[in-house]
Amino acid sequence: MPFEIERKFLVAGDGWRVDADSGSIIRQAYLANTGKMSLRIRTRDSRATLTMKSAGMGISRLEFEYDIPLDHATALMELREGSIIEKRRHLLPWYGLTWEIDVFQGENDGLVVAEIELPHEDHGFPLPSWIGAEISGDPRYSNASLCKRPFSRWGEAPAGERVADPEM
Template structure:
């Protein structure tokens, strides 16, 4: 399956009052090479294993495969992940015909807030909330796999 999404920095906390759902996510990477990433994620009471391919040149799309796995297996896999576990709270915000996933990061990435919106086509139009800031689609430093290696706290 090909995933098409756009990423933005978030300029205020207004998204929190607009969210219809939120939950904690803990994730690590078994492989974080740019050709493919293999991610283990704990979300609510479930585990997930995700493989993502290399991003397109414009950063808008890439192959993504994901399967639910038992929570206990995900917990064990997190113990053998590369250094740099990601902790965040995800807020889901319905805006227009789209749902924005807004991630507020903690730990070494505290202070970083990123919103993503999944699209059906690369040129699909969508209404932008007023708390959406600069677009960072395709900027590799904002990929979770990179945030695990080069966290926000170390940026100059």
């Protein structure tokens, strides 16, 4: 079974830029997010994929990814839920693993997240100095959540919620 085992962290500082590649532009959109699974379309450079992921089970989850024609991905993005996620992904080799540093753009501008895929859940590795708080279990930082509630709107109340009056 294809499992993804991944830990996610906020990035604190620019120290990672010294050794990272120049990055590639990723655009992705979600066709469905049921709570049990998500269905995602992604374009990266001239490649397009359709990905199904199960809900997280700790830091592990099922992941099925298939290449699709780029024009199919463009058409499917029009059927999305929420906004399109835009980010530049940089790769940084690290002790036999690879950090993926996502510098978000558009509605999620200002958010920088580092992810590292592991061969198994117990795999240890040293943390670089530019790593901030771990966010592996925080659903707000999932791309499926960011397309519905972008980082730029985190200071706003969700639709239907009232914000407390500071005068009261």
